[in-house]
Amino acid sequence: MIFERSLQRELAYTAGAVFMVLLTLVLTTMMIRIVGFAASGEIDPRDVLVLIGLTVIGYLAIMLVATLFVSILFVLTRWYKDSEMVVWLSSGVSLTRFIKPIGIFATPIIILIMFFVFVGWPWSNQQSKLIRARFQQRDEVSLLAPGQFRESPTTHRVFFIEKMSPDQGHVENVFVTSTEGGKVNVVVSKNGHIETHKNGDRFVVLENGRRYDGEPGHPDFRIMEFERYGVKIQSQPVVNTPTTTGLPTLTLLRNPTKENLAEFAWRAGLPLIAINLMLLAIPLAHQNPRRSRTINLVMAVLIYLTYSNLLNVVQAWIEQGKMSFGVGLVILHVIVLGIVAFIFWLRVRNRPLFTRAMFSRSQGA
Structure with missing residues (x-):
């Protein structure tokens, strides 16, 4: 019709x-x-x-x-x-x-x-x-951004890097601080890179840096210099x-x-x-x-x-x-x-x- x-x-x-x-x-x-x-x-x-x-x-x-x-x-x-x-x-x-x-x-x-x-x-x-x-639930490396402080969602770590290569393989002027048992650990390094072991563990390997360990308010801080220092990257499985x-x-x-x-x-x-x-x-x-x-x-x-x-x-x-x-x-x-x-x-x-x-x-x- x-x-x-x-x-x-x-x-x-x-x-x-x-x-x-x-x-x-x-x-x-x-x-x-x-x-x-x-x-x-x-x-x-x-x-x-x-x-x-x-x-x-x-x-x-x-x-x-x-x-x-x-x-x-x-x-x-x-x-x-x-x-x-x-x-x-x-x-x-x-x-x-x-x-x-x-x-x-x-x-x-x-x-x-x-x-x-x-x-x-x-x-x-x-x-x-x-x-x-x-x-x-991404790992800690993917959190890193040049020129920014980033806190890890899985650990009590705070990362800061000044420069990072496009593939995230190399970093420069790294600052990492963490808190364990009331003590503060601070790691400072000029250079670093990412390593992956055969078992799948990933590490940020820092080079030519220092580590400061101690409790805030107490003078007994320990200062250590290192040529290589590995920080394990924590990650979480994707749970849907x-x-x-x-x-x-x-x-x-x-x-x-x-x-x-x-x-x-x-x-x-x-x-x-x-x-x-x-x-x-x-x-x-x-x-x-x-x-x-x-x-x-x-x-x-x-x-x-x-x-x-x-x-x-x-x-x-x-x-x-x-x-x-x-x-x-x-x-x-x-x-x-x-x-x-x-x-x-x-x-x-x-x-x-x-x-x-x-x-x-x-x-x-």
């Missing part, structure tokens, strides 16, 4: 524009946040682009839900604004007839939402955490302890703890939110052509935020044991579906959502 092709074509154009706007906002926000982490030393600056990409993959499902809802609402609101909807309704096309073309348009988007929330979301979270763990957000969906179901079931309820809730909001946008787009479209946009934002926050509340209740998994999985979406059906009934009967009598009673009260 003509109106179905016209509707689907305009929905596709609008959805593309809305998605690009949301993607730009998410990219900008994530870039500022992740670059801030890199500047504070929490992540490796070389991993910034990778982490931004992983974060975007994780949020794609949420962006697609918002894109679907806003694009349908925008298109139908414009049709009401330009009186196109009046033409279609007066020609015998009922409001419920819009469900089929909009459903056909939304089906691939909902499939993508399911893929990204069940597969992309846990995978991106797991990879992001692994990258952060590798950086936080997966959280519920990083567990694959099948793992959540195979290990049905409260936390895992709550996470699964949240993931399953996003496609259901997309379906309910898709249906809700059809009657919600109705408006007086003389009014501004801003009202519908504000309502869309409030409805989306309220719905998503309620889903988070249900997830927390399942995790805390205040609500069973079966009830929490469907109760919110069934209630919203009932509200959508009621609003459809009002629109089909050509009745307003709010009447003047309701406002006059509230004012009189």
